[in-house]
Amino acid sequence: MSASLDKGVRVLKEIIDAPIASYFSSCVHCGLCAEACLFYTETGDPKYTPIHKLEPLRRIYDQEYTLLGRLAKLVGLSKPVTDAELAEWQELVYNSCTLCGRCSVVCPVGNDIAYMVRKIREGMSASGNAPDGLKGAVTRTVNIGSPMGIKLPAVKAQMKHVEADYGIAIPLDQEGAEYLVMLSSMEIINFPEYLGAIAKIMRHAGKTWTLCSEAFEATNAGMQIGNSDLARVIVKRIVDGAEKLKVKTVISPECGHAYTALRWEGANLIGRPFGFKVQHIIEVLEEFRLAGLLKTEGMETDRLTFHDPCQLARRGGVIQPQRNLMAMIAKDFHEMPDAGFMNWCCGGGGGASAIEEGEELRLEAFKKKKSQLDAVKPKRLVTACANCRIVIEEGLEHYQMNVPVVGLTETIAEHLPDSVGNE
Amino acid sequence: MDQLQLLTWARGNGLNLALTIFVLGVIWRLIEIYGLGRKPDLSAPRDVPGASGWHTIFRRSVPPPGMFKTSPVSYLGGYVFHVGLAVVVFLFAPHIELIKNLLGVAWPGLPSQMVDFITVVTMAALVVVLIDRITKPVKRFLSTFGDWFTWALTFLPLLTGWLAVHHLLLPYTLMLALHILSVELLLICLPFTKLFHAFTAFGSRWYNGTVNGHKGVPV
Numbered sequence: 293m294s295a296s297l298d299k300g301v302r303v304l305k306e307i308i309d310a311p312i313a314s315y316f317s318s319c320v321h322c323g324l325c326a327e328a329c330l331f332y333t334e335t336g337d338p339k340y341t342p343i344h345k346l347e348p349l350r351r352i353y354d355q356e357y358t359l360l361g362r363l364a365k366l367v368g369l370s371k372p373v374t375d376a377e378l379a380e381w382q383e384l385v386y387n388s389c390t391l392c393g394r395c396s397v398v399c400p401v402g403n404d405i406a407y408m409v410r411k412i413r414e415g416m417s418a419s420g421n422a423p424d425g426l427k428g429a430v431t432r433t434v435n436i437g438s439p440m441g442i443k444l445p446a447v448k449a450q451m452k453h454v455e456a457d458y459g460i461a462i463p464l465d466q467e468g469a470e471y472l473v474m475l476s477s478m479e480i481i482n483f484p485e486y487l488g489a490i491a492k493i494m495r496h497a498g499k500t501w502t503l504c505s506e507a508f509e510a511t512n513a514g515m516q517i518g519n520s521d522l523a524r525v526i527v528k529r530i531v532d533g534a535e536k537l538k539v540k541t542v543i544s545p546e547c548g549h550a551y552t553a554l555r556w557e558g559a560n561l562i563g564r565p566f567g568f569k570v571q572h573i574i575e576v577l578e579e580f581r582l583a584g585l586l587k588t589e590g591m592e593t594d595r596l597t598f599h600d601p602c603q604l605a606r607r608g609g610v611i612q613p614q615r616n617l618m619a620m621i622a623k624d625f626h627e628m629p630d631a632g633f634m635n636w637c638c639g640g641g642g643g644a645s646a647i648e649e650g651e652e653l654r655l656e657a658f659k660k661k662k663s664q665l666d667a668v669k670p671k672r673l674v675t676a677c678a679n680c681r682i683v684i685e686e687g688l689e690h691y692q693m694n695v696p697v698v699g700l701t702e703t704i705a706e707h708l709p710d711s712v713g714n715e
Numbered sequence: 716m717d718q719l720q721l722l723t724w725a726r727g728n729g730l731n732l733a734l735t736i737f738v739l740g741v742i743w744r745l746i747e748i749y750g751l752g753r754k755p756d757l758s759a760p761r762d763v764p765g766a767s768g769w770h771t772i773f774r775r776s777v778p779p780p781g782m783f784k785t786s787p788v789s790y791l792g793g794y795v796f797h798v799g800l801a802v803v804v805f806l807f808a809p810h811i812e813l814i815k816n817l818l819g820v821a822w823p824g825l826p827s828q829m830v831d832f833i834t835v836v837t838m839a840a841l842v843v844v845l846i847d848r849i850t851k852p853v854k855r856f857l858s859t860f861g862d863w864f865t866w867a868l869t870f871l872p873l874l875t876g877w878l879a880v881h882h883l884l885l886p887y888t889l890m891l892a893l894h895i896l897s898v899e900l901l902l903i904c905l906p907f908t909k910l911f912h913a914f915t916a917f918g919s920r921w922y923n924g925t926v927n928g929h930k931g932v933p934v
Binding site (some may be wrong): 308312318320326327328336338339344358359360396399402404407549555558559560565567606608609630684 | 851853924927
């Protein structure tokens with residue numbers, strides 16, 4: 293056994309808890325999880341059956357934690373997990389799983405399969421079997437500060453642009469502000485309209501907010517690759533920033549996994565509850581709406597639909613707010629089949645979009661989103677995750693579909709009056 | 716050992732042995748699984764009505780939106796054979812009599828003709844899900860020796876019981892002995908095979924419902 297395999301197996305042993313033991317003991321091999329997984333439905337290849345993606349973990353559970361499994365191991369009747377096997381599983385655990393959690397909501401015996409894939413990645417990562425694309429993203433996040441290698445000067449440059457374009461000052465390191473606004477690299481590089489929209493919305497709502505020079509990147513490649521030690525380092529920056537600036541709420545940007553990393557995994561990674569609130573920007577907008585702080589003007593008249601980011605909706609519990617917000621500004625809104633709780637993933641979540649060699653499969657899986665869109669034929673698609681947005685744009689381009697993709701936050705901001713004086 | 720001796724052994728020592736292994740096995744497995752525990756969730760919960768482990772225990776018995784249409788055989792076959800098994804095991808008068816002798820509790824049973832009909836339907840459903848397992852690529856891909864073995868373990872008591880009641884194939888005494896022995900084999904194997912989902916499915920649903928309920932998602 294190589295040292296890295298040894299390490300991987302040790303980690304896999306450590307992450308097995310009662311839920312995982314219960315899940316493996318309950319599986320009856322019914323295969324219904326396959327029907328919930330877009331990598332299976334769009335390829336028809338049984339190897340993409342979600343529960344099968346956990347086979348190495350299942351065997352380690354069996355061999356280490358069950359009486360019969362331990363006896364079988366003792367007399368040499370069990371098949372040990374090997375380096376080659378883990379290498380083979382890389383495609384199943386990363387490329388073909390976006391942690392969308394559809395399998396977890398259909399399993400008749402109740403197995404939370406996505407929970408287990410998140411865990412098996414810890415062992416895959418420890419044994420050196422994570423994809424290079426994700427390794428690079430994690431290294432850049434830890435060493436430079438963001439998965440795309442963006443540093444503070446780039447953020448500052450964008451702040452300047454936005455200030456010039458919108459005529460609103462972007463606060464940085466403002467102690468005592470109510471909200472700390474986080475960004476994703478994608479928004480810094482590709483979607484500067486997000487920051488402008490935030491500035492406009494906060495001014496409109498009369499709220500104080502700030503960016504933080506030590507913590508501006510919200511995405512967490514450490515969580516995606518399955519390395520909790522690095523995920524902790526990344527989350528800790530945000531916690532330190534929020535505590536230093538004494539903000540009440542940290543706003544997770546339009547990014548699904550950043551939300552999961554901060555809202556649900558964050559406190560568990562650092563080992564103590566947060567002293568501040570974490571909200572996705574959509575939740576903040578909904579709160580503003582309910583408090584009467586969001587007075588939009590005019591309506592979009594073209595045919596619109598909304599793509600639910602998995603980590604926001606099914607894995608995050610935010611399903612209705614985006615619909616309430618759409619209702620404020622969209623006259624011709626149509627839901628895709630399975631929208632909301634059962635929505636299909638864009639195909640690039642959970643770090644999958646960072647894996648170059650997974651692109652072909654990703655585009656194949658995108659046929660699911662394509663069929664959903666074909667059913668509605670929208671003029672534009674609205675979503676609330678920069679990663680979904682990029683992945684969907686790539687898919688649309690590949691299938692030569694002309695559907696612009698926009699963010700919900702910026703769309704809302706476009707319907708706010710241009711200056712405070714108008715209010 | 717003649718037929719009567721075999722039946723006597725199956726009813727006496729055999730049953731005691733099987734029940735002992737079953738009870739100890741179940742307790743052992745439950746401790747082995749749930750004794751592993753889990754870490755407390757330190758993130759701030761989102762409270763949503765209907766999002767809890769207890770809700771999921773019940774809710775997951777119903778197909779999630781769109782799923783019935785994709786796998787009607789799995790759902791229909793699954794319902795019929797699970798409900799059928801429960802009815803045959805717990806509502807057949809001779810079974811209630813046995814339970815009364817063992818535990819001292821009893822309840823009214825169903826007319827034996829109705830149980831007979833349900834037994835046939837249950838066996839038919841088991842055959843259908845077996846064919847489904849053989850013909851569906853995903854199911855066949857996932858199947859291991861354990862899947863075929865546990866199918867047989869479940870089917871044999873139904874078949875032997877039905878044959879015994881109808882005095883078919885073998886002399887009644889021998890068939891009844893085989894019926895009881897097949898049940899004993901099922902009891903002995905249950906804690907150590909996938910059949911243990913009869914216990915852990917509730918725990919799994921509870922964990923799934925609790926973990927996701929913490930996030931305000933009724934799963």
